Amino acid sequence: MRKTLPVIAALGVAALAFTGCTDSAADPDSNGSGDGDSGDLRTVRVAALPIAETGAIWAAETEGIFADHGLELEIIPSQGGAQAIPALQNGDIDIAIAQPFGAFRANLADLPIRIIGNYANSNAEGEDVNSVVAGADSGITDLADLSGKRVSVNSLGAAGDVTIMKAVDDAGGDSSTIEFVEVAFPEVPAQLDAGNIDAAWAPDPFRNQVVDAGGADLVYPYQATIPGLTVLTNVTSTEVLDRDPELIEDWSAALDEALQFAAENEDAVREAIASNLEIPAEVVDGIVLPEFTTELDTDDLQSLIDLGIDYSVLDGEPSLDELVTE
Structure with a gap:
């Protein structure tokens, strides 16, 4: 049996119920391709969960990695992949950092959604995320x-x-x-x-x-x-891919550098988590971080699809050949 608790149902009704976490503010008509507020920077609107894993892009933004690639982030908190998919379809965001099930269902419904890379994996051994x-x-x-x-x-x-x-x-x-x-x-x-x-x-x-x-x-x-299973993937729409391939190219290059920075600078990630989630540093010290990487294991995605079918969570088999565009 599955349902949503009434007291928090409103959190899942809207894909984007919160304002952005950064100081950037995207023009609603820009669709991510217009200039940002800082010189020639372009705003890219990214939906992400307000959890520790998002510390990687918070830290990279502070480091100036996205600006080096001509991008200014507007990070918009969301609850999960299922809620982010409608926002991608409506053009409210350019990118979603999300679990893959939203993309799986989009593919089954013939919606123009694509996984363009990974973001983070769970830890195959030891403490997990x-x-x-x-x-x-x-x-x-x-x-x-x-x-x-x-x-x-x-x-x-x-x-x-x-x-x-x-x-x-x-x-x-x-x-x-x-x-x-x-x-x-x-x-x-x-x-x-x-x-x-x-x-x-x-x-x-x-x-x-x-x-x-x-x-x-x-x-x-x-x-x-599925030890080491992806925690979060990097998702966009074919509309964004077709309209502004340069934006996706710059975003992908920036994210790859950002995740490498996060993997090599754990203290910076923890500092970003403490600042953005407004939690004490001593609490952040106890947080288990994932493996940050853009490399996507499609075999693990297929294993996850198989589980979804076995437990009747998916009513068909998504085509990874169609869905994954790296």
């Missing part, structure tokens, strides 16, 4: 205990619930009895405290907030199913 956590008073101590419980994900029918279902079944539980509900990551600690959900899929810093309050850290679902 997201996990399933349960509240301190939930009574949940292992994966099988999730059977019959309410478990939140940020976007229904995506990598979170699919990998959780697989992990629960492999642990001897019954994933068909889990009630998945949609909760934005920043709302997870409060929803657990209120008893509206029993467990949640969450990245840092929200996972750490739950664990530090006495909650249980149950599993890294990506590691339990």
Whole structure:
């Protein structure tokens, strides 16, 4: 069973319910191809989750990497890939940093959406970037205990619930009895405290907030199913690709340099996370960072598609040959 909690349903209704995080302001009629406010810089509108992984482009922007490529970012918080796809179709954004399931469904619906590269991978071993956590008073101590419980994900029918279902079944539980509900990551600690959900899929810093309050850290679902699976991909529309290939070329080159910088400058990424998410530096120090890379493993994407079909989250098989344009 899957549904959205009424108290936070509004967070998932609009693709872009927030204003941009940067000081740049795109002209609504520019479609990302006009000059920005700074000299000859062009504004590129990027939808991204307000989570630690976005620290890579925050840090790179501060470093001046995007400006070096003639770009000024307008980073627009979104809740997930499913919400960003309509914004891409409507021309409200140029790029989405998102889970691939939104793009999968777009392909099945013959929508003009393309994955143009990777952004970050989960960690194949050791501590991973997201996990399933349960509240301190939930009574949940292992994966099988999730059977019959309410478990939140940020976007229904995506990598979170699919990998959780697989992990629960492999642990001897019954994933068909889990009630998945949609909760934005920043709302997870409060929803657990209120008893509206029993467990949640969450990245840092929200996972750490739950664990530090006495909650249980149950599993890294990506590691339990597809170790090293992509966390976020780099998505655009064919309209942007056709209209302004130079913008995409500059964006891709800048992002590649940005992610290399992030991989080599962890302190800068953590400083950017602390500043943009407005959380204490000591909290940021405990955040697990992903592998930042533009290299996309299509074999892992195919494995994720197979899981989606097995668990009836996808009603067909997307064509990666059509969808992926690197």
